Amino acid sequence: MQLVTNSIITPPNPAIMAERPVKIEARNVNVFYGDKHAIKDLSIDIPDRAVSAFIGPSGCGKSTFLRSINRMNDTIPSCRVTGDIVIDNKNIYDRDLDVVQLRARVGMVFQKPNPFPKSIFENVAYGPRIHGLVKDKTDLEETVVTSLKKAGLFEEVKDRMQHPGTGLSGGQQQRLCIARAIAVNPEVILMDEPCSALDPIATARIEELIDELKQNYCIVIVTHSMQQAARVSQLTAFFHLGNLVEFGDTNAMFTAPVEKRTQDYITGRFG
Amino acid sequence: MTDHTVKAFDKEIVGLRTMLAEMGGLAEEQLASAIQALSKRDTALADQVIHGDDRIDELERQIEENAILTIARRQPMAQDLREIMVAIRIASDVERIGDLAKNTAKRTHAISEPLPRRLASGLKRMGSMAQLQLKNILDAYGRHSDAMAMEVWRSDEELDALYNSIFRELLTYMMEDPRSISQCTHLLFGAKNLERIGDHTTNIAENIHYLVNGKTLSEGRPKKDTTSTFNPADE
Numbered sequence: 001m002q003l004v005t006n007s008i009i010t011p012p013n014p015a016i017m018a019e020r021p022v023k024i025e026a027r028n029v030n031v032f033y034g035d036k037h038a039i040k041d042l043s044i045d046i047p048d049r050a051v052s053a054f055i056g057p058s059g060c061g062k063s064t065f066l067r068s069i070n071r072m073n074d075t076i077p078s079c080r081v082t083g084d085i086v087i088d089n090k091n092i093y094d095r096d097l098d099v100v101q102l103r104a105r106v107g108m109v110f111q112k113p114n115p116f117p118k119s120i121f122e123n124v125a126y127g128p129r130i131h132g133l134v135k136d137k138t139d140l141e142e143t144v145v146t147s148l149k150k151a152g153l154f155e156e157v158k159d160r161m162q163h164p165g166t167g168l169s170g171g172q173q174q175r176l177c178i179a180r181a182i183a184v185n186p187e188v189i190l191m192d193e194p195c196s197a198l199d200p201i202a203t204a205r206i207e208e209l210i211d212e213l214k215q216n217y218c219i220v221i222v223t224h225s226m227q228q229a230a231r232v233s234q235l236t237a238f239f240h241l242g243n244l245v246e247f248g249d250t251n252a253m254f255t256a257p258v259e260k261r262t263q264d265y266i267t268g269r270f271g
Numbered sequence: 272m273t274d275h276t277v278k279a280f281d282k283e284i285v286g287l288r289t290m291l292a293e294m295g296g297l298a299e300e301q302l303a304s305a306i307q308a309l310s311k312r313d314t315a316l317a318d319q320v321i322h323g324d325d326r327i328d329e330l331e332r333q334i335e336e337n338a339i340l341t342i343a344r345r346q347p348m349a350q351d352l353r354e355i356m357v358a359i360r361i362a363s364d365v366e367r368i369g370d371l372a373k374n375t376a377k378r379t380h381a382i383s384e385p386l387p388r389r390l391a392s393g394l395k396r397m398g399s400m401a402q403l404q405l406k407n408i409l410d411a412y413g414r415h416s417d418a419m420a421m422e423v424w425r426s427d428e429e430l431d432a433l434y435n436s437i438f439r440e441l442l443t444y445m446m447e448d449p450r451s452i453s454q455c456t457h458l459l460f461g462a463k464n465l466e467r468i469g470d471h472t473t474n475i476a477e478n479i480h481y482l483v484n485g486k487t488l489s490e491g492r493p494k495k496d497t498t499s500t501f502n503p504a505d506e
Contacts, residue, residue: 227346254348256485266348268280269273 007244008258023048023218024069029083031064038064040242051210051219053229056239057270062222066190070106071099104131107181111193113173115165120157123165123176124148127184143183151179152209171202191221207232226266230254238262283341287334287358294330295409298368302405305376306398309461310391312382320376327369334362357482361412364471371464378457393437394462400430401465408472411479420479423472424492430469431495437462438498466496
């Protein structure tokens with residue numbers, strides 16, 4: 001599908017795009033909340049195995065668009081989505097698409113860590129079990145341990161797997177949520193301000209984790225911290241008033257953005 | 272450009288620009304005095320230049336300190352980041368220009384005889400050309416004008432060419448009368464200092480280009496200084 005858009009798409013660094021196929025193709029996406037037009041005719045190509053950051057002032061539509069990538073907006077009755085969002089050649093808004101399966105492939109991590117009120121083990125084991133991804137108890141245990149290891153949490157919790165997940169610190173809870181998302185073998189991980197409730201050390205650990213996870217996943221992160229976007233992402237998209245204003249190489253975006261609105265926003269001159 | 276939401280950030284950036292303007296003004300004065308001291312063999316003026324350099328060094332330190340603090344406090348991005356990085360780099364070029372003016376002034380003490388007329392006028396021309404380059408580049412920075420900066424960048428060629436001819440002339444004097452070697456060597460260094468000042472103005476021009484466009488200048492500068500490979504025996 002060809003990308004036709006009124007946004008400024010700066011050619012991303014060739015090193016980023018080489019050997020990274022497009023994972024998510026959005027074409028002419030519009031999102032409405034009742035009468036409110038929250039996303040306006042948005043088209044974007046998001047590459048696999050890279051971190052793409054969405055930035056923009058509150059209410060610009062970045063979270064709305066993020067949530068439409070795994071149809072989280074379906075739960076809001078007044079919400080209407082038009083246009084195509086295609087992941088691996090399959091339009092996720094097709095009628096025959098299984099939303100539960102979609103959410104396993106497209107995992108999500110939220111602003112506030114939200115572990116289930118269950119044990120650490122159960123938090124991670126729940127997904128693989130209900131999706132039928134494991135054949136027996138050993139297999140399940142293995143999946144839980146690998147996921148916790150990938151999320152960089154295993155060493156800290158290996159002696160208290162049966163303790164409640166809610167008893168962990170904020171940063172640990174967030175990593176538990178990431179482990180839970182990874183456990184069902186997703187391809188895309190969406191993160192909605194995953195560090196805004198965490199202290200700088202816990203934030204650094206999550207950022208380190210994001211950096212490792214990008215080897216295997218397509219990661220999209222919404223963040224209010226410009227520095228975080230600059231640190232963790234390879235591509236940055238700037239949203240404003242429901243429009244995608246500019247999308248391109250993160251390094252270029254933070255040293256010499258093309259659009260004046262982008263420049264004003266990232267330098268703290270907005271509004 | 273519109274103001275930052277945080278007003279103190281604007282003040283910090285304006286502060287850097289103001290300090291750099293003061294520094295540039297001082298360097299201009301120092302250079303003018305150094306050239307005058309050398310051509311008139313005015314040792315009192317030379318001493319004044321030598322002491323005056325301290326203030327330029329002090330300003331460079333302050334600019335660097337304030338720039339680092341601003342980076343730490345504000346995490347500047349895009350235009351702001353370029354503004355601050357470029358201020359640090361330009362300050363270091365201006366500091367070097369100050370040093371070169373001082374070094375030129377110092378040589379006044381070593382020159383006992385009045386300069387031959389042709390040589391004096393050549394040096395004077397080089398001096399005023401270096402002064403003009405410096406003035407123009409500081410104006411270009413003050414106005415954030417890429418066009419003005421590129422003008423300076425290109426015209427440095429002339430300063431190089433003039434240096435070449437002075438270099439040859441001095442060699443001729445030295446070959447004619449070996450007693451003039453000591454004096455001519457000092458003058459040669461003086462001329463070289465002026466030529467180096469021109470080079471620093473082109474560095475500043477490149478930085479202004481980056482500041483305005485967000486891209487570094489890729490094309491190579493036309494260079495006319497051929498003295499590094501010149502040997503009179505070849506002629």
